[in-house]
Amino acid sequence: MTVAYQYVCVSCAAPQAWGALCYRCPLCGHNLRIENMREKGDDAPSSGAEIVAGFRGTGMWRYAPLLPVSACWASRLAVGGTPLLTLGDDEGVHLWIKDDSRNPSGSLKDRATELVLAAAKWFGCSRVVAASTGNAGASLACIAASQQMPATVVVPRHTPYVKLAQIRAYGAQLHVIDGNYDDAFDLATGMADAPEVCCRNTGFNPFTREGKKTCAFEIAEALDWDVPDWVVVPTGDGNILSGIAAGFLALYAWGIATRVPRLLAAQASSSHSIAHDWLVSEASGALPAVPTPMVPNTVADSLSVARPRDHLAALQALRMTRGACAIVTDAQIMASSQLMSHRHGLWFEPSAAAGHAALSDSISSGRIARGARVVLLGTGSGLKDPHAYERVACDTPEITQPRDTVPSSIFPGDTPDARVRGRP
Numbered sequence: 001m002t003v004a005y006q007y008v009c010v011s012c013a014a015p016q017a018w019g020a021l022c023y024r025c026p027l028c029g030h031n032l033r034i035e036n037m038r039e040k041g042d043d044a045p046s047s048g049a050e051i052v053a054g055f056r057g058t059g060m061w062r063y064a065p066l067l068p069v070s071a072c073w074a075s076r077l078a079v080g081g082t083p084l085l086t087l088g089d090d091e092g093v094h095l096w097i098k099d100d101s102r103n104p105s106g107s108l109k110d111r112a113t114e115l116v117l118a119a120a121k122w123f124g125c126s127r128v129v130a131a132s133t134g135n136a137g138a139s140l141a142c143i144a145a146s147q148q149m150p151a152t153v154v155v156p157r158h159t160p161y162v163k164l165a166q167i168r169a170y171g172a173q174l175h176v177i178d179g180n181y182d183d184a185f186d187l188a189t190g191m192a193d194a195p196e197v198c199c200r201n202t203g204f205n206p207f208t209r210e211g212k213k214t215c216a217f218e219i220a221e222a223l224d225w226d227v228p229d230w231v232v233v234p235t236g237d238g239n240i241l242s243g244i245a246a247g248f249l250a251l252y253a254w255g256i257a258t259r260v261p262r263l264l265a266a267q268a269s270s271s272h273s274i275a276h277d278w279l280v281s282e283a284s285g286a287l288p289a290v291p292t293p294m295v296p297n298t299v300a301d302s303l304s305v306a307r308p309r310d311h312l313a314a315l316q317a318l319r320m321t322r323g324a325c326a327i328v329t330d331a332q333i334m335a336s337s338q339l340m341s342h343r344h345g346l347w348f349e350p351s352a353a354a355g356h357a358a359l360s361d362s363i364s365s366g367r368i369a370r371g372a373r374v375v376l377l378g379t380g381s382g383l384k385d386p387h388a389y390e391r392v393a394c395d396t397p398e399i400t401q402p403r404d405t406v407p408s409s410i411f412p413g414d415t416p417d418a419r420v421r422g423r424p
Contacts, residue, residue: 005018005019005035005036005068006018006035007032007206008033009027009028009030009033010312010316011289012027012028014026014027021119022294023199023205024204024323027398029226030312031381032200033089034068034206034210036066036396037156048257051065051254051256055221060079060081060211060217061075061080067212069087069207072085072169072251073113073122076147077119078103079110079111079143080111080215082100083102083216084098084100084219084223085095085099085346087344089211091359092370092371093374094370094374096373096374096376098219098375099378101151105135106168106380107138107139107381108215108377108379108380111212112136112208112209112239113208114211115209115211116207117149124196126149126150126196126197127152128140128200129154129192129198129199130153130154130199130201131154131181131185131187131201132159133181133236133302134155134158134163134302134384135379135405136202137159137172137174138163138166138167138170140200141167141171144170145170148405150173150322152173152256153173154177155177155181157177159211160301160387162384163384167220175187189201197309202237202239202310203310203313209310210243211243212240212246212247213246213247215243216248216251220256225307227251228261230372230373230375231244231261231263231264232356232358232375233265233355234300234303234379235267235274235303235308237302237308237311238269239309239310240319241274242313245317245321248321249321254378260321261321262322263317263323264326264359265323265358266357266358267303267327267354268298268304269327269330270297270304271296271300271305271326272327273291273306273307273308274315277315278315281315281319290311290313291308291311293306293307298350299333300351302379305353324367328358332360333350333354334350334353335357340353344409346378347383349358349382352380355376355378359376
């Protein structure tokens with residue numbers, strides 16, 4: 001299969017020639033997307049099944065025929081290939097969890113980083129920089145270390161300590177600033193003015209979206225290409241949302257899947273710019289080109305964004321997938337975190353728990369019908385931010401027992417005959 005690529009502006013649709021690393025449209029300044037064009041020829045596949053037959057290996061590079069960069073890249077870490085866990089009936093829907101916390105750095109962001117660094121190498125870059133609230137920075141530090149590529153990460157001071165520890169452990173240069181994510185974003189962008197430096201900033205770099213769409217490929221393949229009714233996507237800057245949509249839309253365009261699932265964007269109540277502007281667009285019919293600014297203050301640091309950097313592409317993703325938005329509070333997020341941990345043995349960071357809270361809210365409101373087939377993205381491990389869980393952990397009773405005594409009862413409902421005896 002021979003495929004040609006070009007950059008296309010997400011706003012004015014102006015094309016831009018392939019062959020160099022590009023970030024923004026030169027005409028209107030908006031983000032770019034990467035468009036593939038199936039070339040006519042004797043080797044062009046005649047069906048989606050023929051394309052699928054060309055998939056090889058495991059992990060995200062299994063889908064190399066549908067990715068814009070693969071040559072000259074030797075992946076050294078197992079990125080992608082994460083499990084789709086069946087949770088059965090949950091609040092009346094058939095639920096699966098796509099557990100991307102099992103990626104090398106513990107988050108879905110590794111998919112974007114892997115493809116960005118492959119593109120950086122392809123375009124001749126020797127250094128890479130990114131702004132982050134934690135996960136993208138840890139991901140960049142991790143994947144860059146595996147490739148022995150110098151990396152710089154810029155983060156706000158409120159970034160969770162565990163994520164800072166990850167970045168330091170992998171050896172990246174770390175800049176902690178007294179500003180927010182948007183300040184870090186602008187600083188990192190300025191650091192990438194030199195041609196040898198690749199900027200991984202989410203949304204700003206169009207290859208981030210291309211990497212994240214492999215998550216959609218894996219979900220579809222795990223279900224034998226019979227895509228679910230809904231996919232719930234924790235949403236901050238909008239790049240995961242636009243990437244998941246790009247993946248499912250690509251499968252549909254190539255005839256591999258026969259339909260596209262609806263996407264539900266889960267946003268924190270203090271950081272819901274995309275949800276706000278989506279409601280505005282539904283009333284007006286026009287997608288706002290500039291995001292409504294917010295003042296974020298949420299336990300879900302990965303969703304804490306004042307101005308979503310992939311705003312327009314995220315709104316387009318909702319439109320193309322007949323999607324919807326749900327806004328959830330911190331209390332709902334932490335209640336869902338506890339519920340998922342206790343009921344399913346799955347501990348995700350608050351941003352992923354926001355997806356489950358949004359699902360529960362959407363089932364209660366009737367937005368998602370009972371009996372629907374739903375996939376929830378588990379975007380990052382709970383170990384990323386254990387302090388957030390301490391807010392609800394106090395609800396679990398702790399028993400402190402002298403070393404040489406035997407409790408009269410260990411479990412509720414114990415009878416004397418069923419008690420566990422101590423050993424000397």
